[in-house]
Amino acid sequence: MKKILLLPALLMALFIGKTSAQNSVLSVNYAVSIPTGNTADYINQASGRGFVAEYHKFINRNIALGAEIGHFTLYKREQNKVYTEGTASLYGVQYRYQQSYPIMISASYFAFTEGIVKPYGSLAMGIIAHNREIDMGIFESSNTYWQFALRPELGVLIAPSEYVGFKIGAKYYQSFSGGELNGQSNIGLNVGIVFIQ
């Protein structure tokens, strides 16, 4: 019985604390990816297989500097298609995968410093490693491409407590052609839990 009471008490304790100026925040996000541009030409299917971890340190009340790492997998099964190059044609079920790993540094601007809901804008730059794999028949081709990338974001940090909060963010990842792969882009929708330190 004590244990049953303890859980709500713990949750209450998390959210009741007064909101004060925080030094840093660590957020762990579930990430949905919606491919756009060249990425959509390869896989035009949104994916819910992803996560992003972010750390931000406030240098003043409005601006935080930080870093982001993540992982998301795009996948599509292509069926009943003939791939033709010159006189050669190839038919078969194709399994396409693209796994991306962003590793970036970022700067965020929080317009309001008071209140529970804090909208922010952020810009990140860094690299994204894209691993592309195509499986067809018993054959497999897999390549990893490292590309320079930029990532703007608009989001909201909801911090009802001193320790824990939530965030919702919409990002646009654009990596630039490199390693024989053209530029890749996708929209990333993040929903995360935020640990305030």
Next chain:
Amino acid sequence: MVLKQMINKIYAPFTVLVIATVSISCFPSGPEYFDELDIVYTNYDDSYDFQSKNTFTVPTRVIKIDQEYVPGDPDFEPDFVSPEYAEAILFSIRSNMANLGYTEVETEENPDLIILPAVFQTDELYFYYDWWYWNWFYPGWGPGWGWYYPGYYPPQVSRIRTGTVIMQMTDPKNQSASDKIPVVWTGVINGLLEGNEATTTSRIRTTINQAFDQSPYLGN
């Protein structure tokens, strides 16, 4: 303060770890059925005038390729594919050629095109190889020797058996001066050699039909 430390030191890294692990391990699945691994490849001579050809022939049996070179003596007879599979292959070629407007004739009637069907089988063995490879080195090694794994199981012997049907469309009337026969169209089908006879013959028919479907230039 204790609660804050607990969150920062335990829950935060734990959450990162769990979500990262779930995300990375949540890899989409690949093929589930044998026929999803079937592929069909075709290629042709684009300067060849298929429209001017009217007749074709196919052999009565389908050969099975099991060695790279065969003795060039006149009595050599190859291995043949079992009749049920040969039937599926030959029937599919005949019906597709007929649909394209070609007429089947006997070999003696001087056909414009001859289609040669052949089957390859490849075995790829992992984690296992013939002990005889070490015959030259291992002291006292001789016939009948082998190896065993005392007290534990050997590595899994897993095997991928794939089969390939290759169709070569040749033009017997355009033999080159050096006795080379032009192969004006090639169709290659590759897939796993698994499943029962009915599903295999059905896959053979489907994929041969696909080979002709993706080659509309053969139309007469």
